[in-house]
Amino acid sequence: MKIACLGVLVATTAVGGAAWADGPRMLKGPYLQDLAPRSITVMWHLDHAAPADITVEGPGGERVFHAAAARIGEATIDRLTPASRYRYRVDIAGQSYRGEFATAPEVGADVPFSFVVMGDTRSDVDSHRRVVERMAQTVPDFVVGTGDMVDDGYRQDQWQQFFDVEAHLLRDNVYFPSVGNHDRQGRGRTADSYRAFFSVPDNGGDTERYYAFSYAAVRFLVLDSNEYSFALSDQTAWLERELIAARQDRSVRHIFAVMHHPPFSISLHGGARDLRERWTPLFEKYQISAVFSGHDHVYERAEHNGIRYFVSGGGGAPLYPRAPDPNPVDLAAVKKFERVFHFLRVTVAGARVEVTGVRTDGSVIETTVWSDVPSTVLPDAPRLVASAADRAGTTSTRAGASAAPSAAAPAGAAAGGDAPAALVPPPEPAGGSLVWIGLGGVGLLLAAAVVVVRTLRR
Numbered sequence: 391m392k393i394a395c396l397g398v399l400v401a402t403t404a405v406g407g408a409a410w411a412d413g414p415r416m417l418k419g420p421y422l423q424d425l426a427p428r429s430i431t432v433m434w435h436l437d438h439a440a441p442a443d444i445t446v447e448g449p450g451g452e453r454v455f456h457a458a459a460a461r462i463g464e465a466t467i468d469r470l471t472p473a474s475r476y477r478y479r480v481d482i483a484g485q486s487y488r489g490e491f492a493t494a495p496e497v498g499a500d501v502p503f504s505f506v507v508m509g510d511t512r513s514d515v516d517s518h519r520r521v522v523e524r525m526a527q528t529v530p531d532f533v534v535g536t537g538d539m540v541d542d543g544y545r546q547d548q549w550q551q552f553f554d555v556e557a558h559l560l561r562d563n564v565y566f567p568s569v570g571n572h573d574r575q576g577r578g579r580t581a582d583s584y585r586a587f588f589s590v591p592d593n594g595g596d597t598e599r600y601y602a603f604s605y606a607a608v609r610f611l612v613l614d615s616n617e618y619s620f621a622l623s624d625q626t627a628w629l630e631r632e633l634i635a636a637r638q639d640r641s642v643r644h645i646f647a648v649m650h651h652p653p654f655s656i657s658l659h660g661g662a663r664d665l666r667e668r669w670t671p672l673f674e675k676y677q678i679s680a681v682f683s684g685h686d687h688v689y690e691r692a693e694h695n696g697i698r699y700f701v702s703g704g705g706g707a708p709l710y711p712r713a714p715d716p717n718p719v720d721l722a723a724v725k726k727f728e729r730v731f732h733f734l735r736v737t738v739a740g741a742r743v744e745v746t747g748v749r750t751d752g753s754v755i756e757t758t759v760w761s762d763v764p765s766t767v768l769p770d771a772p773r774l775v776a777s778a779a780d781r782a783g784t785t786s787t788r789a790g791a792s793a794a795p796s797a798a799a800p801a802g803a804a805a806g807g808d809a810p811a812a813l814v815p816p817p818e819p820a821g822g823s824l825v826w827i828g829l830g831g832v833g834l835l836l837a838a839a840v841v842v843v844r845t846l847r848r
């Protein structure tokens with residue numbers, strides 16, 4: 391039996407070897423990008439250019455898409471059915487690579503879903519692999535990266551390492567990346583490799599370095615928080631335009647921001663002051679639900695003026711300690727800190743958001759739960775107030791120690807920011823005030839007339 395199998399293996403290898411000698415070799419993928427209700431993008435990377443056929447099977451039958459010869463191939467599959475499962479196959483020079491995916495629900499659909507967040511995978515392959523293997527067990531709807539996938543964006547061997555470890559996860563799950571400081575390259579801090587390997591929605595002002603996407607009733611804003619980007623782009627203006635648009639859209643129940651650098655952290659890098667000055671006030675003004683960052687290689691949860699900030703930088707890079715002397719602003723904001731390899735599992739169901747930090751052994755760091763009440767702004771007149779007391783929703787946190795990510799965590803220390811809050815009622819329109827002033831004036835005049843008549847009668 392063993393010998394027979396060996397014979398088959400040898401024969402297969404011989405055939406495969408002959409095919410690779412002439413054909414291209416698959417370096418990365420296929421992997422999934424740019425998830426939407428009716429489209430998705432399949433990508434792959436070959437050692438030399440070749441055409442590809444992508445066959446998609448699902449609702450509506452089977453369709454074949456042809457991609458022209460390229461080393462980094464990309465095919466956008468369109469006319470799909472929302473919230474549906476598909477199988478796909480990429481055929482290149484006689485070799486087939488198979489995967490599957492599920493399309494996003496209709497934008498605005500109030501359906502529950504979950505996604506995972508990880509970041510700072512960088513250099514430690516074994517730790518990175520353990521995080522990915524644990525993450526794959528949660529069967530997420532998609533994956534969000536908080537940046538620093540590699541140690542040096544110029545090093546192609548490191549990008550290869552990242553995709554090798556992530557291969558199975560990203561074959562069947564769409565990955566939404568954010569660009570970290572290490573993902574860039576050269577003195578110009580360009581993001582050439584990042585831009586070549588990923589295909590994200592092209593709706594940011596600086597192509598692909600920042601972008602927005604929707605999944606069900608959530609709007610995601612993925613930002614480039616690198617210092618250089620502030621000078622190179624009008625990202626802040628774009629961010630505010632996106633926030634206003636989201637708040638004017640009644641189908642958007644939650645807004646999440648994703649960016650590499652954290653505004654608040656008590657680890658080695660600490661919170662980014664420029665982000666606190668430029669973007670945190672906008673997050674507060676438009677009442678976003680949460681911010682997901684990396685950069686410091688730890689798990690952290692912070693709250694500041696009612697906004698929740700999570701640091702998830704424990705994807706494989708060397709773990710960081712607590713800073714010896716944190717900034718008082720960071721110290722006041724951070725409610726939970728743990729130096730641990732981990733990822734976040736985020737579940738959204740209606741108004742409820744649940745964020746669980748999961749260690750590589752499956753145990754839970756903590757689970758944070760809150761509800762966001764629907765809120766909108768009037769056209770051309772943003773009126774949401776940005777203070778803790780005005781923040782909608784409540785937060786509760788359970789310290790975690792369960793053996794499995796799906797198990798309920800026991801009750802633990804209460805988190806900061808537990809006080810219930812409500813939206814400030816909108817100011818009464820000026821027209822309404824004038825009406826009341828007018829009625830009051832008429833009343834006073836009538837009263838005065840009565841007094842005059844009575845006086846005259848006397």
Ligand SMILES: [Fe+2]
Pocket residue numbers: 538570571572650684685686
């Ligand atoms: Fe970083």
